[in-house]
Amino acid sequence: MSRIDIVYGSKPYTIGDRTIESLRAEITASVTSGVPAWLRVNSGAGRYQDAYLLISPGTAIAIVDVQPDGPEVVLSHEQTFIADSTE
Secondary structure, three states, rough: EEEEEEEEEOOEEEEEEEHHHHHHHHHHHHHOOOEEEEEEEEEEEOEEEEEHHHHOOOOOOOEEOOOOOOOOOOHHHOOOOOOOOOO
């Protein structure tokens, strides 16, 4: 089963059985329409619970493509950054 990790409000969430492309398209459509939308995700470890994230212009959200067999990458503080929403 594929899994996509989401970071929203500094908290981790997951989405299963979706593709990165379909998720990006859904988020992009919501943001460009200017109409807020709710994104259903899983919250919790072990026993998942539905959580709903409000997606709107200016929302800080990160999509992480989990690759279970890929190499583990650890970034130093200098290698990480927060993109400005105007970029």
